[in-house]
Amino acid sequence: MASNTANDRVETFDLIIIGTGSGNSIPSPALSDLKIAIVDDGRWFGGTCLNAGCIPTKMFVRPADLARNVREAGRLGVSTAGVDLDWNAVRDRVFGRIDPISQGGEAYRDSGEPNISLVRETVRFTGTHEITTTSGRVLRASQIVIGGGSRPRELEVLPFGDTVFTSDDAMRLESLPGRIVVIGGGVVAAEFAAIYSGFGAEVTQINRSPLFRDLDRDIRATFTSAGSRNWTIRTGVEVAEATHGDAGWTLTLTDASTLEADAVLVAAGRRPNTDRLDTPAAGFDHHEDGRLQVDEYQRVLLGGQPVGGVYALGDISSPHQLKHVANQDARIVASNLVAERADAPLTANTLGPVPYTVFSAPEIAVFGATLDEAKAAGKDAIEVRQDYGGTAWGWALEDTESFCKLVVERGSGKLLGAHIIGPDAPILLQPLIQAASFGQSVKGLARGQYWPHPAATEIIENALLHAEEEIQK
Amino acid sequence: MASNTANDRVETFDLIIIGTGSGNSIPSPALSDLKIAIVDDGRWFGGTCLNAGCIPTKMFVRPADLARNVREAGRLGVSTAGVDLDWNAVRDRVFGRIDPISQGGEAYRDSGEPNISLVRETVRFTGTHEITTTSGRVLRASQIVIGGGSRPRELEVLPFGDTVFTSDDAMRLESLPGRIVVIGGGVVAAEFAAIYSGFGAEVTQINRSPLFRDLDRDIRATFTSAGSRNWTIRTGVEVAEATHGDAGWTLTLTDASTLEADAVLVAAGRRPNTDRLDTPAAGFDHHEDGRLQVDEYQRVLLGGQPVGGVYALGDISSPHQLKHVANQDARIVASNLVAERADAPLTANTLGPVPYTVFSAPEIAVFGATLDEAKAAGKDAIEVRQDYGGTAWGWALEDTESFCKLVVERGSGKLLGAHIIGPDAPILLQPLIQAASFGQSVKGLARGQYWPHPAATEIIENALLHAEEEIQK
Numbered sequence: 001m002a003s004n005t006a007n008d009r010v011e012t013f014d015l016i017i018i019g020t021g022s023g024n025s026i027p028s029p030a031l032s033d034l035k036i037a038i039v040d041d042g043r044w045f046g047g048t049c050l051n052a053g054c055i056p057t058k059m060f061v062r063p064a065d066l067a068r069n070v071r072e073a074g075r076l077g078v079s080t081a082g083v084d085l086d087w088n089a090v091r092d093r094v095f096g097r098i099d100p101i102s103q104g105g106e107a108y109r110d111s112g113e114p115n116i117s118l119v120r121e122t123v124r125f126t127g128t129h130e131i132t133t134t135s136g137r138v139l140r141a142s143q144i145v146i147g148g149g150s151r152p153r154e155l156e157v158l159p160f161g162d163t164v165f166t167s168d169d170a171m172r173l174e175s176l177p178g179r180i181v182v183i184g185g186g187v188v189a190a191e192f193a194a195i196y197s198g199f200g201a202e203v204t205q206i207n208r209s210p211l212f213r214d215l216d217r218d219i220r221a222t223f224t225s226a227g228s229r230n231w232t233i234r235t236g237v238e239v240a241e242a243t244h245g246d247a248g249w250t251l252t253l254t255d256a257s258t259l260e261a262d263a264v265l266v267a268a269g270r271r272p273n274t275d276r277l278d279t280p281a282a283g284f285d286h287h288e289d290g291r292l293q294v295d296e297y298q299r300v301l302l303g304g305q306p307v308g309g310v311y312a313l314g315d316i317s318s319p320h321q322l323k324h325v326a327n328q329d330a331r332i333v334a335s336n337l338v339a340e341r342a343d344a345p346l347t348a349n350t351l352g353p354v355p356y357t358v359f360s361a362p363e364i365a366v367f368g369a370t371l372d373e374a375k376a377a378g379k380d381a382i383e384v385r386q387d388y389g390g391t392a393w394g395w396a397l398e399d400t401e402s403f404c405k406l407v408v409e410r411g412s413g414k415l416l417g418a419h420i421i422g423p424d425a426p427i428l429l430q431p432l433i434q435a436a437s438f439g440q441s442v443k444g445l446a447r448g449q450y451w452p453h454p455a456a457t458e459i460i461e462n463a464l465l466h467a468e469e470e471i472q473k
Numbered sequence: 474m475a476s477n478t479a480n481d482r483v484e485t486f487d488l489i490i491i492g493t494g495s496g497n498s499i500p501s502p503a504l505s506d507l508k509i510a511i512v513d514d515g516r517w518f519g520g521t522c523l524n525a526g527c528i529p530t531k532m533f534v535r536p537a538d539l540a541r542n543v544r545e546a547g548r549l550g551v552s553t554a555g556v557d558l559d560w561n562a563v564r565d566r567v568f569g570r571i572d573p574i575s576q577g578g579e580a581y582r583d584s585g586e587p588n589i590s591l592v593r594e595t596v597r598f599t600g601t602h603e604i605t606t607t608s609g610r611v612l613r614a615s616q617i618v619i620g621g622g623s624r625p626r627e628l629e630v631l632p633f634g635d636t637v638f639t640s641d642d643a644m645r646l647e648s649l650p651g652r653i654v655v656i657g658g659g660v661v662a663a664e665f666a667a668i669y670s671g672f673g674a675e676v677t678q679i680n681r682s683p684l685f686r687d688l689d690r691d692i693r694a695t696f697t698s699a700g701s702r703n704w705t706i707r708t709g710v711e712v713a714e715a716t717h718g719d720a721g722w723t724l725t726l727t728d729a730s731t732l733e734a735d736a737v738l739v740a741a742g743r744r745p746n747t748d749r750l751d752t753p754a755a756g757f758d759h760h761e762d763g764r765l766q767v768d769e770y771q772r773v774l775l776g777g778q779p780v781g782g783v784y785a786l787g788d789i790s791s792p793h794q795l796k797h798v799a800n801q802d803a804r805i806v807a808s809n810l811v812a813e814r815a816d817a818p819l820t821a822n823t824l825g826p827v828p829y830t831v832f833s834a835p836e837i838a839v840f841g842a843t844l845d846e847a848k849a850a851g852k853d854a855i856e857v858r859q860d861y862g863g864t865a866w867g868w869a870l871e872d873t874e875s876f877c878k879l880v881v882e883r884g885s886g887k888l889l890g891a892h893i894i895g896p897d898a899p900i901l902l903q904p905l906i907q908a909a910s911f912g913q914s915v916k917g918l919a920r921g922q923y924w925p926h927p928a929a930t931e932i933i934e935n936a937l938l939h940a941e942e943e944i945q946k
Contacts, residue, residue, distance in 0.1 A: 054927045058869040063549040070543045070556060076536040077563035081554035083543060090550035097868065323926040331920075357925040365925065395570065396531040424900060426928035431903045437922035440911065447804075449910035452830040452838065453796040454527045455899035 013037045013141040015337065016131065018123065018277065021047020022314050022326035023147030024105065026334045027116060037139055038109055039131070041122040043168070044099075045106035048149055048315075049323040051098060052168040057191050059094040060171060061359045064198025068230060068361055075398050085199045087176040094171065124278035128307050131277075143309040143340070145333055146292060146300065147326070148277050150270040150315035155183065158242050163249065163263045167192065170265050176201055177262035181251060182231075183239065184267035185211040190223070190360040192265055193231050198361070203231035204259055207268075208238045212358075216370045216419040218385075222401055223421060226362050272316045284310075292317040296348040298333045311336065320354055353436050357426040362402060365425035367433060368417030371407050380410045382470045386463035388422050392454030397423060404428070404459050406442070408467045413441030424456055431460055442467045486510045486614040488810065489604065491596065491750065494520020495787050495799035496620030497578065499807045500589060510612055511582055512604070514595040516641070517572075518579035521622055521788075522796040524571060525641045530664050532567040533644060534832045537671025541703060541834055548871050558672045560649040567644065597751035601780050604750075616782040616813070618806055619765060619773065620799070621750050623743040623788035628656065631715050636722065636736040640665065643738050649674055650735035654724060655704075656712065657740035658684040663696070663833040665738055666704050671834070676704035677732055680741075681711045685831075689843045689892040691858075695874055696894060699835050745789045757783075765790040769821040771806045782813065793827050826890075826909050830899040835875060838898035840906060841890030844880050853883045855943045859936035861895050865927030870896060877901070877932050879915070881940045886914030897929055904933055915940045 014034035017023045024046065027036055044051035067083045110118040121133040130140045152166035160166060165173075167188050178201060182193045185207030197203040205211075211233065212220050224233055234253075241252040242264075251259040272291045280286065285293040285301040292300050292312045299306035300317075311333045314326030332349040339346050358364040374381035388394035388402035402422020409416055418432040435445055446464035451457050487507035490496045497519065500509055517524035540556045583591040594606040603613045625639035633639060638646075640661050651674060655666045658680030670676040678684075684706065685693050697706055707726075714725040715737075724732040745764045753759065758766040758774040765773050765785045772779035773790070784806045787799030805822040812819050831837035847854035861867035861875035875895020882889055891905040908918055919937035924930050 049926070055865045055868065058865060058927050062869040063546060063551050066542055066546050066549065066551050069539055070553070073536060073539050076539065077559045077566065078536050078539050078556060079559065080543070080556045083551060083553045083556075086550045086552065093550065093871075324923050327926070328923065351921075351923060353923070355923050355925040357928060365928075392528045392531060395528065396535040398566075424897060426925050427897060427900050427930050430924065430928075430930045430933070431907050433922050433924075434904050434907055434918075438913065448824075449906050450797050450801065450824060450826070450828050450840075451903065451906075452828040452899050453522070453800070454531050455830060455838075455903075457900050457903045460903070 009136055010138045010140060011037075013117075013139060015143045015145070016139055016141040017145045017147065018131070019047065019145075019147035019149055019314070019316070020045050020105070020109070021049060021147060021149055022323070022330040023047075023145055024109070025327070025330050026145060026337070027113070028334060030334075030338050032113075032115060034115060036116045037119055037141070038116060039119040039121070039123050039133075039139070041120065044102050045109070046102045048168075049326075051102055052171070054323050056094050056098050056171050057195065058359060059097075060090060060195045060199075061191065063090055064195045065361065068194075068198045072229075087173070087199055090199075091171060091173070122276070124276075125282040125284075128282045128284070128302065128310060141309075143337055144311070145337070146277070146279065146310070146312040146316055147314050147330070148273040148316045150272045150321060152188075152266060153269045153271050155239065155266055155268060157239050158183075158251075158264060158266060160266070163244070165263065165265060167265070167267055173263075178202060179248070179261045180204075180263050180265060181206065181249070181259055181261040182265045182267060183207070184265075184269070185209060185213060185235070186267070186269065187356075187358045187360075188267035188270075189265070190227070190358055192267060193227065193233075194359075194361040196265075197231040204234065204261070205231060206234045206237055206239070206253065206259075208236065210235050212364070215364070215366060216405060216417075218403070218405065219364060219366065219419050219421050222403070223360075223362065223364060226401055226421075227360065230361055270315065270321055274316060277316075291315075291319075296350070297336050297346040298329055298349055299336075299346075309340065320356070322354065322356065325354060351437070353433065355426075355429055355433050357429070359426065362421050363423065363425040364421050365429040366417070366419045367429065368415070368436065369407055370417060370419065374407050374409070374416045379416060381407055381416055382410055382467070383407050384463060384466035384470050386459055386466060388456075388459055391456075391458045391462060393456040393458060396454075399423070404463045406432070406463050406467045408442050408471055410471045413443040413468070413471055414439075415442060420459075428456060428460055431457070442471070444468075482609055483611045483613060484510075486590075486612060488616045488618070489612055489614040490618045490620065491604070492520065492620035492622055492787070492789075493518050493578070493582070494522060494620060494622055495796070495803040496520075496618055497582070498800065498803050499618060499810070500586070501807060503807075503811050505586075505588060507588060509589045510592055510614070511589060512592040512594070512596050512606075512612070514593065517575050518582070519575045521641075522799075524575055525644070527796050529567050529571050529644050530668065531832055532570075533563060533668045533672075534664065536563055537668045538834065541667075541671045545702075560646070560672055563672075564644060564646070595749065597749075598755040598757075601755045601757075601775065601783060614782075616810055617784070618810070619750070619752065619783070619785040619789055620787050620803070621746040621789045623745045623794060625661075625739060626742045626744050628712065628739055628741060630712050631656075631724075631737060631739060633739070636717070638736065638738060640738070640740055646736075651675060652721070652733060652735045653677075654679065654722070654732055654734040654737045655740060656680070656737065657742070658682060658686060658708070659740070659742065660829075660831045660833075661740035661743075662738070663700070663831055665740060666700065666706075667832075667834040669738075670704040677707065677734070678704060679707045679710055679712070679726065679732075681709065683708050685837070688837070688839060689878060689890075691876070691878065692837060692839065692892050692894050695876070696833070696835065696837060699874055699894075700833065703834055743788065743794055747789060750789075764788075764792075769823070770809050770819040771802055771822055772809075772819075784809065793829070795827065795829065798827055824910070826906065828899075828902055828906055830902070832899065835894050836896065836898040837894050838902040839890070839892045840902065841888070841909065842880055843890060843892065847880050847882075847889045852889060854880055854889055855883055855940070856880050857936060857939035857943050859932055859939060861929075861932055864929075864931045864935060866929040866931060869927075872896070877936045879905070879936050879940045881915050881944055883944045886916040886941070886944055887912075888915060893932075901929060901933055904930070915944070917941075
């Protein structure tokens, strides 16, 4: 344990938790006898998901969806003289609800529990079990949890500023710009492109590679074609040059074309906050992209070996930038903090598969391997596809593009992957997650339960029946 | 085997199938060596679900929902100058799609397969293995499947006519009446009340008992209060007298109040078509409500014993008037027809639990016991409730009334019942159906799989966590 500060500033805790996202769930009655410091220098208390991520975005997604669905519903016999969305009203409603939760959480952590101290400062590691704050406080603990999250990547050509913003600010805009360029090809870019266009802005999404590069190719193609009905999508290009004048931004792209915009959302990936925390100074092992390396018990590694008492969770260590993964990491860490103190066996984090969902227009929900990935992994796998349009619910939607694909191992009937694009994809995926998580084969899965007619779940039922048939060929 | 007709009109088949709803799915390659007669005197080929039930209603439900959701979305920041729904356009789109499917199915059955004959006549039983048509044809077979369905009950005080119609005609109206009274308190009445009011009609639903009398009391109360925002609901009353004049119908109710209406939809239950088929003439056993009695192999009973070769399926024998149940019955019958011929063991119909869904406003999806029912059955059961509003998705909906209730056996953790009211209830129920069908306890069910954040399925995840906690108390 190293220290480079005067002893009189040293404060000793039993447990230090860095980050108030999923890490904030760790203090529990089981830890009430510990002296705990919770550290966060974030603009808001509670982490990205609550303040600038999953939760508020969905509160914008819903009205945007409603407006878009009605505008698109001519084919269903619905006509409207116009649907208006009041950006300012939605923003104020959303943050009128979110901000008090964040503030209440902060006040409680600050003064609600005698054993817990809140440290609202930037910190850096000055030892494996020691952090130093910008004001010079030195905090030490035998157990440290690093849940410091990630932040949006900045583009050299477009530094962040008033009209070049990240998802942190994307929902707090003072008014909705008329022309917005969204840079990025992942979930954040796709969700904001749908929100802004749903609210009536003219949106252009640009990305250097195809959108959702890592997803199944039919999902990618369908997303791009369906999304293009509501906003402009340009792939294979980057911003080469950006100039700002009276009329806003002029972006010159790598194909020499230009784009005019009032504002730019940069959602070109996120980087782990290990640099800000200076975790390399503690000697910890890092992945090439800057994430901390952890073992299956969420213990941080140093020289390939776990460091006693030091854990990480969420975006700062996980390959998945997903709140449900960070929460699961936090449960494992919470359990192992107690076990370690009692010299009891630790719990491994083996939960899977990990679902990935996109609340854009359309919605996407997937887990596991594509057919190509399964084959590359040496599996004898098949793929089946069930279109929404082949079910009664698809008829009700007059849907002609949504589908569910399953990738199944031939012998075992094991679900290796599921890939859904279309309305309600995130909830339609759950019976498949459940089957895969509990080791249920597709054999007998459809016929071993009722699927209420004519609900959208018949899409899943039929996909399973096709898969069962296909693996018997 | 009795016969009361001249022998020259007798035609012998290997298999007679009465009804072209789920029964129409029975002919398969496994039966291609049989001489089969398919009998239906219905107005449409293909049964109720396709022509006048689940499928077309959902095609009306969807645009009605869209329009209602936008009208109600002021609290989400959505405003509209007005949303119009074109009844005639929707009707023509729906039946422009449904009718050709029905007609194509009929043409195929009529002439598409050399071993199958279609008989489009009313028939009555004149023996256990014999039916006689109105034109005097006598059809005999060693195997008979009775899938003759059910039909709406008529009210003495309001006989069916041009402006007093059943669900058969409810979607084919020439134009949408301005004021519609819907009589009934079950799924058909609730779905049409939501459709008509969504399309802009002034709807009054009346029922002699509470709506959804057999459902959980909180589900009933929430449905009634939420439904009342979109149409008028009056319970505890019946129509005592009905008169028709120039201004339409005047209905005098049992509480002496009156209602004016342009049209009345009578959806006060359905009766099995055993009377029309004169199944009592064959001596078969019947329930008090007129349904055929069957054993667990779907064999029709006579004097408490199964009649060899005679099966029933769907509404004519089932306590559940549900298409997914009729389809399951048909699969069991199809399998047992073959097994019986091969002298092989029959398959029992043990699939459960049976889900029941309502696509009204709001939606309902349930299976199994309420807490009261579980206790009355001697179970040591607990109940938990998770409101949509307690999850991130519920925040996005600004939902204050929807919920999921679970009834769980304390010792085993077995799911005895699930009761959901709110958006997407029919698809949210599926992971619970899956767990109950495959004997999964609630113990470890939530934490043994990922639930993508912040999807609506977090409502189910949280309900399961509460249940797990509650049974450990």
